[in-house]
Amino acid sequence: MEACNQDEHHSPQSVVAEPSVQQLERTAALFKALGDPARLALLYRLRQGERCVGDLVGDDKLSTVSARLQTLLNANLVTRRRDARHLYYQLADQHVVELFENAIAHANEKTLIQGD
Amino acid sequence: MEACNQDEHHSPQSVVAEPSVQQLERTAALFKALGDPARLALLYRLRQGERCVGDLVGDDKLSTVSARLQTLLNANLVTRRRDARHLYYQLADQHVVELFENAIAHANEKTLIQGD
DNA sequence: ACGACATTACATCGAATATTGGAATGTTGA
DNA sequence: TCAACATTCCAATATTCGATGTAATGTCGT
Numbered sequence: 097m098e099a100c101n102q103d104e105h106h107s108p109q110s111v112v113a114e115p116s117v118q119q120l121e122r123t124a125a126l127f128k129a130l131g132d133p134a135r136l137a138l139l140y141r142l143r144q145g146e147r148c149v150g151d152l153v154g155d156d157k158l159s160t161v162s163a164r165l166q167t168l169l170n171a172n173l174v175t176r177r178r179d180a181r182h183l184y185y186q187l188a189d190q191h192v193v194e195l196f197e198n199a200i201a202h203a204n205e206k207t208l209i210q211g212d
Numbered sequence: 213m214e215a216c217n218q219d220e221h222h223s224p225q226s227v228v229a230e231p232s233v234q235q236l237e238r239t240a241a242l243f244k245a246l247g248d249p250a251r252l253a254l255l256y257r258l259r260q261g262e263r264c265v266g267d268l269v270g271d272d273k274l275s276t277v278s279a280r281l282q283t284l285l286n287a288n289l290v291t292r293r294r295d296a297r298h299l300y301y302q303l304a305d306q307h308v309v310e311l312f313e314n315a316i317a318h319a320n321e322k323t324l325i326q327g328d
Numbered sequence: 329a330c331g332a333c334a335t336t337a338c339a340t341c342g343a344a345t346a347t348t349g350g351a352a353t354g355t356t357g358a
Numbered sequence: 359t360c361a362a363c364a365t366t367c368c369a370a371t372a373t374t375c376g377a378t379g380t381a382a383t384g385t386c387g388t
Contacts, residue, residue, distance in 0.1 A: 122319040131244030203238040
């Protein structure tokens, strides 16, 4: 069995320094939260500014949207503040937008061949 | 009910131009594939160069690792080439590394408070 | 073509996750 | 404090996902 070591370049560029198990888990959790079209759509709408839950309810149930926002909140992708009876959600930071756009770019790039 | 439009800044910066449903789905699929510690660990190991499946089997079953690689392949995160009986997997592009590192950075940044 | 080996494909099962209705919580204005 | 409203919490159900054993595929050397 074992017999195909390649070991090409020991690139010391782009150093992340051995991600720990915890780091991997956190990062995976972050990606997992991003891994749903409905949640991505929410994030996208939040790019235009903060919104309260009621504003974000489309055809979905309120509790559904609330749960999605909760997921994004747990992943630190959004923050929220209360104003009167409303809870306003907002993107956590510009970082998120970048991740988002990078991913869309990558996703498009890699699927050009297969036509849209 | 409906009554809390905010509409802050119509930021024309960072333009992704209305992601279509398909784009959202693809992007979500990409993130979903990244949303697992074991798969991230595989990607991390592939940063050092291409590896065949046998080399990547740790304590896990071969079929398990193969399935993970398949998931990454479907998401266009890795490519593979055949050499004799071995299939060598490789990161699809530098894009992937960037996404990965951005995410780790974000994940760390956002959890500093809670101690490691 | 045959036997050995590397890897994938399929089917299954248990675990994790999403959706949703309804009850509970918190906030406001009177 | 009470009524109305915005949102979350909880529990049940439905769906999706990951790990894995086994069968199948593909490749090599002879």
